[in-house]
Amino acid sequence: MVTAHLHDPESLNHVFDGANLVSSVTYFWTLCPEPTNQARAKEQGKSITRYAYELELEQGKNHV
Numbered sequence: 001m002v003t004a005h006l007h008d009p010e011s012l013n014h015v016f017d018g019a020n021l022v023s024s025v026t027y028f029w030t031l032c033p034e035p036t037n038q039a040r041a042k043e044q045g046k047s048i049t050r051y052a053y054e055l056e057l058e059q060g061k062n063h064v
Contacts (some may be wrong), residue, residue: 006059026059
C-alpha cells in the first residue's frame with residue numbers, strides 16, 4: 001500500500017509505479033469542518049461547501 005497527498009500531484013507520481021490497480025478516495029465532508037478551509041473560503045467569498053467541493057474536485061483531477 002502506498003500513501004500520497006491528493007493536493008500534491010508530485011507526491012502521486014510514485015503511486016503508479018508498477019501498479020496494477022490504484023484506488024483513490026476523496027471525502028467532501030472532512031474538508032468542511034477544517035478551520036483552515038473555512039478561513040480560505042471566507043477570504044475568497046465562498047461558502048464552505050462550495051470551497052470544499054472545489055478542493056475535492058482538485059483532488060480527483062490530480063490523481064488522473
